[in-house]
Amino acid sequence: MTKHDTLKRYFIFLVGIFITDFGISFVTKAGLGTSPISSIPYALSFGFQPTIGMFTLYMSAVLIIIQLLLLKKDFPKQYYLQIPASIAFSWFMDLTMNLLTFLTPSAYWEKLISLLIGCMLLAIGVNTQMMADVVLLPGEAFVKAISMTLHTDFGKTKVAIDTLFTVIAGLIGLVLFHKITGIGEGTLIAALLVGTIVRFLKSKFIVIENFFFASDCCTKDSVIVR
Template structure:
C-alpha cells in the first residue's frame, strides 16, 4: 500500500466514522430506540450523568479488554488502533448529539422518518468504514475475536452479539426504569436496515469507491 493510498483510506475511514456517529445520533433522536450496538450505552445514559458518547467509550474499552484476554498473544497490533478510534468515535457521538439538539420529533410519523433517515446515514457510514479496510470498531473486532477463538461463523456471531446486547439493554432498562427505555421498535428496524443498506451500497458504488481509494480497476471476486 502506497503512502497516498494509505492517506486516502484513513481519511475515508475518518469521514465514515463521523457519518456513522451522525447516524447513531439521528436514530437516537427519533426516540424509538437506538441501534443495537448503542443500546446499552444509550439506556445507561438515560439515568446517569455520563453522556451517550462517554458510555460508548466505556463499553468500547471493555470490549477491547475482553479481546485481549481471548486472543492473548494472537491479539493483532493493528487492533490497538481501536483505542484512539474509540475515543474519537465517542467524541463524534457527543458532538453530533449536540448538533442535533434541535431535533425533537413529537409526532410518531416524524419519528419514523427520522429513524429511517438515521438508518440510511448509519448504513452509509458503515459502508465507508468497510470500504476503507483499515480499522474496525471494537464491536466488529470483538465479534471477530469470538469467531477466531471459538471457530464460529462471523455473520452468525455478529447476529448473536447484537441480539445479546439488545437483550442486555432491555434488562437494564427494566431494572433501572421499569420499562424498555432504550430498546424499542426502532432498535429492530435499525438492526435490519443498516446492514442491508451497507451491503447494497457495497454492491452498487463499492467498485467506484475502490477505484477512488486504490486507483486500480475493481475486479469482482466472482471473475
C-alpha cells in the same frame, strides 16, 4: 501502500465514523430505540452523568480488554488502533447528538423519517469504513474475536451478540429505571434495514473505491457494522 494512500485511508475512515455516528444519532433522536451496539450506552445515559458518547467509550474499552483476554498472543497489533478509533467514535457520537439537539420529532411519521434517515446514513458510514479498510471498530472486532475463539460463523455470532446487547440494555432499564429504555421497534428496524442498504450500496462504493485507490493492492478485511 504509499504514505499518501495510508493518510487518505485514515481520513476516509474518520469520515466514515462521523457519518456512522450521525446515523446513530438520527436513529436515537427518533425515539424508537437505538442500534444494538449503542443500546447499552444509551440505556445507561438515561440515569447517570456520563453522556452516551462517554458510555460508548467505556464499553469499547471493555470490549477491547475482552479481546485481549480471548486472543492473547494472537491479538493483532493493528487491533490496538481500536483505541484511537474508539475515542474518535465516542467523541463524534456526542458531537452529532449535540448537533441534532433541535431534532425532537413528536408525530410517529416524523420519528419514522428520522429513523430512515439514520439508517441510510449508517449504511453510508459503514460502506465508507469498509472502503477505508484500516481498522475494525471494537464492536465488530469483539464479534470476530468471539467467532475465532469459539470457531463459529461471524454472521451468526454477530446476531447473537447484538441480541445479547439488546437484552442487557432492556434489563438495565428495568432494574435501574423500572422501564425499558434505549430499545424499541426502531432497534429491530435499524438492525434489519441497515444491512440491506449496505448490501445495496456496496457495488456503488466499489466504483468509488476504485477511483480513490486504483493503485492500492492491499488485502481486504471486511467490516460489518450496523
